[in-house]
Amino acid sequence: MQKIREDALQFCPECGNEVVRIFFPTKQNTVVATKDLLSDENIKKHGFKKLVNAGGGKFDEVV
Secondary structure, three states: OOOOOOOOOOEOOOOOOEOOOOOOOOOOOOOOOHHHHOOHHHHHHOOOOOEEEEEOOEEEEOO
């Protein structure tokens, strides 16, 4: 990988073939915190149910 600020190579230093520079978009920071995704409000908003282990093989519906 070559930094964008470096001069573009015309030929590969190892094999001598012509080099084509490919630009990749920057990483988009769209990561939503897991805490927000699994919040009671978000679960209810999307129509899911949240079950909490009540012990003894039973689960209570919280949302």
